[in-house]
Amino acid sequence: MMYDFFVDLFGNEIIAAILSGVPPLLFILVFVLFAVWLERKVSAHMQDRLGPMRTGWHGYLQTIADLIKLIQKEDILAAANDKPLFNLAPVLVFAGTYAAFAAIPFSSYYIGSNIDLGIFFIIGISGLVVAGILMAGWSSNNKYSMLGAMRAAAQIISYEIPTILVVLTVVMITRTLNLHTLSEMQTGYIWNWMIFGGPTVGWQKFSLIPLMFIGFLVIYMSTLAEVNRTPFDIPEAESELVSGYHTEYSGMKFAMFFLAEYANMYAVSAIVTALFLGGYQSPIGYFGNLVDVPWLIPIEQFLWFTIKGTFFVFVQMWLRWTLPRLRVDQLMALCWKYLIPIAFVNLIIVGLITVL
């Protein structure tokens, strides 16, 4: 989609291919600047504080100031670090996150690549993030980092199973893995969203609504665990592990981890949005249709998608300051004893309903 647009614009496919990587990157950078500020304000207000107030209106320039500080900082390398892997790890973590943005449908015209296996690709490529985290933990040559990385790997691999099971549930109803087609199927009004049974009709729709709500809760919890956010943040539990796998990192390398973490938060929110909450579709119809200006519709869709995704990022922050951290055994028990059986039973029931 993006690529075709740039090919038309420049007429050279190599330039187009390179340039089509730029819009997702710009989105990530702007979003992270906003999300870091939001995180600080949300956490501050939840603890009855004000948070950053001095740089700009309610501190909205604080993140930019922090970024400039991070660029200036010395890049500290400990003597016992494994240099090649230590330098490669932040890049790998960010690359995995960034690659996932290639298949996220921001609007009907703004998709990095409209591949047929969209959702499957996102799940597959996020494996690189785990590899990067493990690489960071190992090359730091530090007990805390190593423990954090091992926990992260175990956690992400375990929680991928309920995620995939719920994705399968949705795919069984829509019969497509393409996120663009999936979003197009949820067009119209709010009751066409997958969480309300999607494009099905009659008794099927009514029987699907509770099952879809269960699926939504399961996938939200497991994606929350996949991005290592509280209550599942044992990989970087501050009170036990200093800062987990990125304890040893400073300066721009630390900033890369930070960027990847926040971009990942948006990526999983975007997956949940695209699968269950209509993707980029508006819940109330389009203003562009009302005044008959067709080019307004993609812009509206982009706004809706950003709003929905940011809302789920906000919920992640909200949970962070509400719930305590789980223990390692509780975390694994939640995944293997509750989420996976629930997702499995859900999958079978939804399969029976779609067959009947």
Place this chain on the structure above:
Amino acid sequence: MTLYDIIFYLFALVTISSAYLVVTVRNIVYSAFSLLFTLFGIAGLYALLGADFVAIVQLIVYVGGILILMIFGVMLTNKITNVQIKTGVFQILPATIGVGIFGGFLLAVLLNTNWLNLNVKDSPATTFQLGQLLMNEWVLPFELLGIVLLIALLGAASIARK
């Protein structure tokens, strides 16, 4: 030099250079990480050949699998920083003969196979056809493979219990 060529050579370079590192590097963790890049490069080559489903399954199965391998590599070795693996040269004659026979065999297959010529640049998506074939024509082998995997899982669980 089209875009397709550039991407192909990029992935080929990643695959070959990391595969070389897998066998030459002396550190077990370096080897495992190189293997990760090799399998990632192969996934890219699959995608270029129009086998999109296989490419992503390669990513999920092997990148995930390598991670497990790496965790074991790290956990089972006592001093993770200085484990030396033997990568010396020995048994050179039998090895040469074995590699020669195997290489010749691969070359013969390469030359004698009747390759299918497809226009890969706009190849159709394969998922739907794969699903149809697996659920209709090849349903028995598919189910048998599922049972084999289940047995392997059960075996692993029962061994782990002891």
